[in-house]
Amino acid sequence: MVTINDVARRAGVSTMTVSRALRDSPLVATCTKSRILQVVEELGYVPNLLARSLVQKRSPILGLVITELANPFFTPIITAIQEGARSHDYFVMIGDSERDISNQERYLNQFQQIQIAGLLITPVMPDTEMLEAIRDGGTPVVVIARRWEKGDYVSADNVAGGRMVAEHLLSLGHRRFSCICLREPGHTALADRIFGFRQTLQEAGFPFTENQILHTDSLRVEDGAKMADAFLELSPRPSSVFVVADRLAVGFVDRLLERGIKVPEDVAVVGYDDIRYSAYLKVPLTTVALPKAEIGCYAMNILLERLNISLDRPTGNREWRQVLLQPELIIRAST
């Protein structure tokens, strides 16, 4: 491996001069600089960023933990984050918690070990003690796609989204409602959607009880199909279903059709997330769209801001930046 010393020796200068030349310092004579750069080229020297960050005590690596890489919901968010990071010379390390708290903890641990400069995370659970610990340790943390009472977050207004769904179904004349949701206490974003949905129905005089909710253990397409089977056992059969995630809805509607149920004539279905494929399904899906790229973008900006501040002064315990972006109802053929 060729180091800065090799370059220095070969160019007949000190390592310090090389170091400066590489960072384009004005304190190096132009001719020296060009000679050095030539030697760098010749030797194929690549600076060691790890060594640099050891002495500078700041790392160029950011950590990103999401709950499911395979979820198309996250791709626009990730892309936006990567882009923001790149343009500020940061790297992003992605960890997929698979909605498993122990995976999440393992990633957080490992990320700390490689000294990440900042953390973006969609936590598995609302109990975010560990996040606070990390932040208190001086690493800024921004929560994505979830709310976080005690810190910065960027999410969508899921209560408003749930409300939109309810209003839409009410306006279509529906009176018998049901809901397909993830059986997981921790997913506050989903809980918010249902909260808004239920509240609106109740205000309209249609009490919505727990037993109108069907629970699934995962959000995969195949689970949606399973939920459709469960749904068809209900009697009287609801005329409308709010499926809290599009991927689930994909499988749900597909199985419904397979079993001879007409959508939306027999059952109206509303999804949530507006993933890229929702428009191309057998029955294009009515759903709630979130500004996904914007969520990633905002989160990244807040993190960058925190990173800059913590360079100047010690972690000033300023106000939390809590952003809630507005969702939008996309009406297609499933209602």
Added chain:
Amino acid sequence: MVTINDVARRAGVSTMTVSRALRDSPLVATCTKSRILQVVEELGYVPNLLARSLVQKRSPILGLVITELANPFFTPIITAIQEGARSHDYFVMIGDSERDISNQERYLNQFQQIQIAGLLITPVMPDTEMLEAIRDGGTPVVVIARRWEKGDYVSADNVAGGRMVAEHLLSLGHRRFSCICLREPGHTALADRIFGFRQTLQEAGFPFTENQILHTDSLRVEDGAKMADAFLELSPRPSSVFVVADRLAVGFVDRLLERGIKVPEDVAVVGYDDIRYSAYLKVPLTTVALPKAEIGCYAMNILLERLNISLDRPTGNREWRQVLLQPELIIRAST
């Protein structure tokens, strides 16, 4: 920040003993070890992996460069790779080249700067000089989802896949063929698909000329729709289309239907990749499935093997490991 020294002082031992205790060396008395671990707990000490890798001259970070994060084709591959890495205590840094050679180069540069131990990459172009340079520099490189004459790769047999498509269409009695492909000289995987497709047709006595291929600049769903418009200008209209990537096919078929063309009655469509949503479209898509997770898994295993070897002896220039996995035709409703 709390360092190994802080722990040592507090525990009343030398840093060396702490270092050993943390790595669970047998050369530390059990009672000393437990005292140290307790102090570690108290102080919330987190070892600095970067510092460690600086002295050990080997990094726990692997680089992964893909051409498009938003492509569901890659998600199972990434997941498999992450899993393999995790179980061997490696981290994976993901870079999205967006099919742009300069992005790819930037990532490769940056990855070298953070001293990645190994590289997995789906190169934008077949010209892989830079990959050879990296490998010659001592960092093992494994190419994914493309062939690589001069190194290790794991891909699917795209020629065989193209053949399957042709045979399938021939067996259905089609005689007028066309093809939608990415206009990009570099994408050898797509070129292979078309090669197999064309060859089979020619062997069957149906010469397939360049002007039966329509070119697109990107693989996004919307581009598929554009290609459908272009396709409908052809006369005589081909009775079958081989769309070389499912995402394109999604938009292609959708637009065809929108314009009143029946699939498969008027036009038969075959896709490629079998992304998760292909089965749930208005017209479930006939396509060629690849063992995506296996590709990731194999590639990771080869890389790990190379990493272990290069720890022992200097980079032994052994035979390249070149793996081609078999694809499978999935017949659905679009043909």
Added chain:
DNA sequence: ATGAAAGCGCTAACAC
């Protein structure tokens, strides 16, 4: 079973 010294590749701080 434990410790002291040296150094990984780099840069901050201070000379000259």
Added chain:
DNA sequence: GTGTTAGCGCTTTCAT
């Protein structure tokens, strides 16, 4: 403009 010294947090080597 350029060089010297010291040290980031850790482990290797060798001593005890």
